[in-house]
Amino acid sequence: MERHFHQELKELKEDLLKMGSLVETAIHDAVSGLVSRDSKLAERTIKEDEKINTREISIEKKCLQLLALQQPMAADLRFIVSTLQIIKDLERMGDQAVNIAERALILNQEPPVKPFIDLPKMATLVESMLKDSLDAFVNRDVKKARNVCEGDDQVDNYNEKIFHELLSIMIKDQTTVSRAVYLILIGRSLERIADHATNIAEDVIYMVEGRVIKHHAEEKEQSAL
Amino acid sequence: MITYGGNLDKPKIQVSNVNLWYSDFQALKNVHCSLRERSITAIIGPSGCGKSTLLRALNRMNDLIEGVRTTGEVIIDGNNILDPGTDLVTLRKKVGMVFQRPNPFPLSIYENIVFGPKIHGGVRGKGHFESIVEEALHSVSLWDELKDKLHTSALDLSLEQKQRLCIARLIAVKSDIVLMDEPCSALDPQATQRIEELIRELKKNYTIVIVTHNMQQAARISDETGFMLLGELIEFDKTEDIFTKPKEKSTEDYITGRFG
Numbered sequence: 392m393e394r395h396f397h398q399e400l401k402e403l404k405e406d407l408l409k410m411g412s413l414v415e416t417a418i419h420d421a422v423s424g425l426v427s428r429d430s431k432l433a434e435r436t437i438k439e440d441e442k443i444n445t446r447e448i449s450i451e452k453k454c455l456q457l458l459a460l461q462q463p464m465a466a467d468l469r470f471i472v473s474t475l476q477i478i479k480d481l482e483r484m485g486d487q488a489v490n491i492a493e494r495a496l497i498l499n500q501e502p503p504v505k506p507f508i509d510l511p512k513m514a515t516l517v518e519s520m521l522k523d524s525l526d527a528f529v530n531r532d533v534k535k536a537r538n539v540c541e542g543d544d545q546v547d548n549y550n551e552k553i554f555h556e557l558l559s560i561m562i563k564d565q566t567t568v569s570r571a572v573y574l575i576l577i578g579r580s581l582e583r584i585a586d587h588a589t590n591i592a593e594d595v596i597y598m599v600e601g602r603v604i605k606h607h608a609e610e611k612e613q614s615a616l
Numbered sequence: 617m618i619t620y621g622g623n624l625d626k627p628k629i630q631v632s633n634v635n636l637w638y639s640d641f642q643a644l645k646n647v648h649c650s651l652r653e654r655s656i657t658a659i660i661g662p663s664g665c666g667k668s669t670l671l672r673a674l675n676r677m678n679d680l681i682e683g684v685r686t687t688g689e690v691i692i693d694g695n696n697i698l699d700p701g702t703d704l705v706t707l708r709k710k711v712g713m714v715f716q717r718p719n720p721f722p723l724s725i726y727e728n729i730v731f732g733p734k735i736h737g738g739v740r741g742k743g744h745f746e747s748i749v750e751e752a753l754h755s756v757s758l759w760d761e762l763k764d765k766l767h768t769s770a771l772d773l774s775l776e777q778k779q780r781l782c783i784a785r786l787i788a789v790k791s792d793i794v795l796m797d798e799p800c801s802a803l804d805p806q807a808t809q810r811i812e813e814l815i816r817e818l819k820k821n822y823t824i825v826i827v828t829h830n831m832q833q834a835a836r837i838s839d840e841t842g843f844m845l846l847g848e849l850i851e852f853d854k855t856e857d858i859f860t861k862p863k864e865k866s867t868e869d870y871i872t873g874r875f876g
Contacts, residue, residue, distance in 0.1 A: 394873050462832055464859050464871040601861025 396461045400470060403453055404529070407474055407481075410446040411525040413439065414481045415518065417488035418584060422514040425495035425577065426507050433499070436492035443485035447478045466598075473598040477528065480587040480594075484521065487580040487587075494573040504560060504570045510578065513549035516542060517581045520588040527595045539592035540604075546585035553578040628653035628793065628823045629674060634688035634698075636669060636678065643669045645847040647688070651840075656815065656824045658838035658855065660831055662875065665844040667827045671795050674825060675711035676704055692793070709736055712786030716798040718778035720770035725762055728770045728781055729753070732789035752784040756814060776807035780814065794818065796826040800833065812837050831871055835859045843867045 417436045424433030454475050457463060463471055520542045527536040557571040593605040602609060627650035636644035643666045651657050659667040672678045673690060676697060689696045697707055709732070720728050729752050730745045749766065753759040758780050762773075770781055779799060786794055796815070800808040815824060815837055828834050834841055835855060842852040843864070851864045862868045869875050 396873070464831065464835070465862050465868050467872045468860060 396457070396463070396467075399453075399457060399461075400467060403450065403457070403471070403474060406446065406450050406453070407477060408525065408529065410443060410450065410478060410481050411521070411528075413443050413446065414484050414488070415521055415525075417443065417485050418491075418514075418518055418521065421488045421491040421495060422511070422518075422581075424492060425498060426511050426514075428499045428503075430496055430499045433492035433495040436488050440485050440489050443482060447482040450478050451475065469598045469601060473528075473594040476594045477591050480590045484584045484587045487584050490580045491577050494577055498570060498573055501570055504557070504567050504574065509549055509553050509556070510574070510581075513546060513553065513578065513581055516546055516549070517585045517588070520546070520585055521591075524588045524591040524595065527592060528598070531595070531599045533596055533599050536592040536595040536599075540589050543585050543589045546582055550578045550582040626653070627651055628692065629825075630689070630691040631670075631673075632689040632691070634670075634673060634686065634690060636666075636673060636684065636686045638681065639683040643847050644673065644686075647849045649842060649849055649852045651823065651825065653823050654819055654821065655839040656819050656826060656837055658834035658841045659825065659827045659844060660829075660834050660841060660870075661844035661850075662870065663829075666847040667842075667844045668797055670842075670844065670849070671797055671825060671827045672713075673698075674793070674795055675708050675713060676702070677708075677713065679704070705736075709789050710791055711793040711795060712789065712791035713795045713797070714779070714782050714786070714799045716801050718775060718782050718802070720773070720778050720781050722769070722771055724767045725753075725770050725773070725781065726766040729784055729788045732785055736789055748788050752788040755787045755818075756780040756784045758784065774807075775802055776811065779803065779807075779811060783814065783818070791822070793823045793825070796824065798828055799826065801829065808833070831859075843870060845870070 417439055420432040420439075421436040424430060424436065454471050457471055461467075520539050523535050523542075524539045526532065527539065554575055557575050561568050561571045590605070593603075596602060596604050629651040631647055631649045631651075634644055634647040635642065645666075647670060659670060661667045669678060673686060674692075674697075678684045678686065686698055688698065690698050692707075692711065695702070697711075721731060723731070726749055729749045733740075733745065733748050750759060750763075753762060758777060762777070770778065773781060779802075783794070799815075800811050803811060812833065815826070818824060826834070826838065838855045840853065841855045841858040843850045843858065843862070843866075845866055851858065851862060851867045853863070858867065859871060862871065
């Protein structure tokens with residue numbers, strides 16, 4: 392017979408996935424709002440953030456209840472602890488999407504600095520990292536989670552590239568400074584979102600294997616022995 | 617943070633290749649484990665898994681059951697206690713036991729405690745026994761509440777006091793290993809909590825092995841935990857690892873309640 396508790400864990404998982412899909416939409420809308428200069432999309436991201444925040448609080452509450460009332464052990468404990476971590480990352484991603492959207496609203500009022508080339512590619516990569524980290528969570532797929540962690544370097548490279556490109560544009564033409572800075576900040580937001588996706592992937596590995604891989608914790612523990 | 621007493625290079629109890637049969641039924645199958653000195657080891661597992669049998673193998677209490685046959689080695693302080701030549705009285709003085717239902721003798725509190733020392737140590741002066749009683753009752757935090765009624769019947773005590781008294785009896789004969797078979801299962805939650813605190817205190821001087829159905833209790837008080845299933849010791853590891861990341865699927869299934 393399945394325990395009532397395990398049914399509640401399933402519901403918790405579904406709640407987390409719903410929150411994840413809200414965040415995916417928020418990021419996608421914010422970036423599309425910028426690239427296609429569609430301010431309606433950007434506004435939607437800003438408006439929908441409240442839903443993400445509400446979900447974070449309700450999931451956190453559910454986790455605390457389960458911890459207090461069910462005293463979960465082993466895989467169940469790791470699942471709940473991972474969920475608590477993941478919702479923090481998702482919520483921060485939502486905030487970064489809002490940052491992107493707010494800057495998009497300003498940039499959409501002004502002429503473009505240059506055509507978008509790398510930024511949409513970077514955004515696609517970031518979005519796929521989030522999607523893969525959530526897939527890895529659902530399917531307890533450690534391999535996929537590891538791939539997400541590896542994707543982070545590529546995102547950092549894009550960010551560097553975009554930064555330098557915009558820097559040289561600013562140096563050449565000072566009228567672009569404020570717009571270029573906003574774009575740099577958008578790159579920075581995408582880079583942060585990728586970091587949060589990496590955190591989620593690391594939590595998935597902890598959840599499945601009980602191993603802490605972030606900050607190279609295991610290697611440090613080994614060398615301390 | 618969990619602190620261990622002794623180290624595993626010199627375990628207090630070394631169980632090697634222990635098999636035990638009740639007539640035709642094999643209750644223990646090839647059990648191996650090393651128990652540290654001055655630490656608390658919990659044995660968990662479903663009913664009938666052999667955990668109480670393993671506990672009773674550590675002071676040969678199973679010998680009292682007809683048709684029992686044990687093979688393998690249980691080395692305590694360098695001696696294989698399964699040797700036929702083992703003096704069982706000395707063994708059970710060294711390796712004391714606390715049961716599920718507290719079982720004080722139908723005697724006074726005082727007589728309960730001096731019973732063991734009298735048998736083991738012969739007749740000594742009254743002052744000698746009085747100091748043993750005081751020390752033993754102090755160790756289990758009963759002295760202050762009972763010092764004025766030492767000569768009343770132990771049967772009038774509360775369940776918790778009786779259980780503490782049974783632990784005090786072991787202290788009085790200077791056991792250094794204490795086996796506990798569900799020591800709190802007859803107690804209410806507050807009494808359970810206080811006995812758990814006592815067990816932690818006792819760890820400073822004693823090696824404790826506890827069998828419990830209460831997984832939270834095992835998680836709360838023990839340093840190491842063994843999970844048993846159908847007579848086998850499936851997994852034996854640090855308690856923090858057993859309850860957060862067990863290696864064996866059956867351990868995982870048992871402690872998360874997904875069993876069967």
